[in-house]
Amino acid sequence: MAGQKQERRPLVAGNWKMNGLKGSLSEITAIRDALSGPLAAVAADVLIAPPATVIASFAAAVAGTRLALGAQDCHAKPLGAHTGDISAEMLKDAGASAVIVGHSERRADHGETSAEVRAKAAAAHRAGLVAIVCIGETQGERAAGATLSVVSRQLKASLPKEINGANTVIAYEPVWAIGTGLIPTASDVEAVHAAIRQDLKDIAGAEGSSIRILYGGSVKPDNAATLLSVANVDGALVGGASLKASDFLAIVRAYEGK
Template sequence: MTRSIRPLVAGNWKMNGLKADLGIAAAVAQGYGAGLKAAVDLAICPPATLLFTASAALIGSRIATGGQDCSVQPSGAFTGEISAAMLADAGATFCIVGHSERRTLHGETDATVKAKAVAARKALLVPIVCVGETREEREAGEALSVVRRQLEGSVPEGLDGASLVIAYEPVWAIGTGLTPTAADVAEMHASIRADLGRILGEAAAAGVRLLYGGSVKPSNAAELMNVPHVDGALVGGASLKAEDFLAIAQACA
């Protein structure tokens, strides 16, 4: 953890959740007691169909909500797209952009991710910009350079710790149960902090929260959250279980 940075644990529900599953968010709110509130921020990114209802249900809980993606366009004839302004109007504070599933399944480039981050900021959302290497890239010794390239192409200039979150998610660890070693995470997060210093300036980069994501669960959260420059977690499957999500938050606290 970075002592000067308040950690954030964000849950990405992905394409999971119906109205009946809003009980998960309610259970998280119930378990988010004074001790946790004093130590760590929480956010839940449900599917867009639940965003307004979840945001309304969480009013007063100090748990933020976020979108899982946004359009680069502010409005217009773009059937099926959801703008950043729409997410903000539904109660969102954050917006995930550049998740590896968007990059790989939908062919999103760094330039597209950057445009989405810019769109999110225009709507006063905080973009959670995702970066990460594939297994082949790591085995080839290219992990640091791949993530550096993604950061340079995906992160808009002029942002700081109040307007940007970075999530490092090694592609090969997402949903697989595999995680890099603590030493690998430490090396990557230190590199990301340095790269952000060159992109944003050292003062701005120093306050940006760097989340780790990729098979984060209660059994490994304490080790991962105690790695230098890890300022919280972007949680996938474990965020669909209130008990597990809160346990990961407790590891940050």
Template sequence: MSQAPIRPLVAGNWKMNGTTAALREPRLLGGMLKGVKLKCDVLVCPPATLIRRAKAVMKEGKIKVGGQDCHAAASGAHTGDISAEMLKDVGASMVIVGHSERRTNHKETNATVQAKAKAAHRAGLVAIICIGETLDERKGGKTLGVLSEQLKGSIPEGAN
């Protein structure tokens, strides 16, 4: 069985910005892309509170909607977190895991990122696994070592 070719992805992460009024921007972007033959997928990752509405705005367009993060568990006492299943339920098709801000501010490890990627896969989402060094690591000449360790530790075995 041959695999489908890998398609480039252009993604925009809104981070912790935006309200319902901000949904005007993806609608405008979707309008600009109408009739254009894209050579890449386009993804917006709004805050979780806007995913369902963003998906409704994008239903006719070429823009996919994704989540900014997910918890490794499907449910439980994880106040403020969102599961991959919940993201899928509100219309997300992808989720970002391992973002540098999460690794730094929330002390997420490669093992944590891998567990989140596995959870995303189980829920039927594509996991976008972020890697990257800190400024100090870059200045210290550690970039390749850090990226290598993040790749080895964050990508689930058997992922394609």
């Protein structure tokens, strides 16, 4: 298991959701500077997904550094009469290198289906972006003992063809744990991630071993080391704790000395 972690370089990604203005650049520069200074030896990729409105200005500040920028959603089409939407190509042009698709808040608030998520992931690949595909069960599904079946169904229905370790990341986010402070036990996380890993191997063959699986859902500085040491957990998708550089960097430090 330790060997597998070394083969898959960890990723710590921050999802700012609907937070952040141009004045938030100071948080970005603090993360950038730490990654080129005291945390230069951290063996992990680091990404922040701010609102689309600031990607271009933030991209200028992190160009050529270890800090990457992502986006939080994209439209499946490259262009057209889709008022208010943003294409993957536009995000790439603004300076993003990845895009989150299928987050539970998009699935719940906007009624996104796994088929739509699959189309968005394919759009990310088309534009040369990494697709961070989110899956996870609700509290009701968990209580019914349906976690593994729900996660497996979402995963298989949300992935486009020709996925690999370079173009796709999976983020397991139990919906009931997002922003609640509740988290599954380490053994529960290990069981779900092991099942996802097996599904990825079934879907993509040997390439399924190279696709990173992130854990998300109330990841904080005080639980990061425990969660990120679990087998088949290749990093974290961090919500609220990514808004402050000090909190986010404390999570990144879980990979210090690895």
